[in-house]
Amino acid sequence: MIDSVKSEKYIRLESLGMGPYAMRKLKVCSKCGQIVGARTLFCPVCKTRLPIKTLFDFYKRMHFECPHCGITLATDAQYCPHCGRKVI
Numbered sequence: 001m002i003d004s005v006k007s008e009k010y011i012r013l014e015s016l017g018m019g020p021y022a023m024r025k026l027k028v029c030s031k032c033g034q035i036v037g038a039r040t041l042f043c044p045v046c047k048t049r050l051p052i053k054t055l056f057d058f059y060k061r062m063h064f065e066c067p068h069c070g071i072t073l074a075t076d077a078q079y080c081p082h083c084g085r086k087v088i
């Protein structure tokens, strides 16, 4: 099923540090693109003050959330990989 493919993709992204949970802990410098921890205030490379928003917030803007459990979904998702409910 498409659902299991989706959740496998999520797990793989997570193991690469690019999943939604990993991204919640990361920010990206708007000037040099350095990826830093979410609590970092200044970029260690170019010393630019970093935005409050994490990488996850940017990611979230390009996706939509499950209306049942609030997890972020790919825009083409029909079923939530977290709670398994239909989202369209």
Ligand SMILES: [Zn+2]
Residues within 6 Å of the ligand: 029, 030, 031, 032, 033, 034, 043, 044, 045, 046, 047, 048
């Ligand atoms: Zn920087």
Ligand SMILES: [Zn+2]
Residues within 6 Å of the ligand: 066, 067, 068, 069, 070, 071, 080, 081, 082, 083, 084, 085
């Ligand atoms: Zn859900």
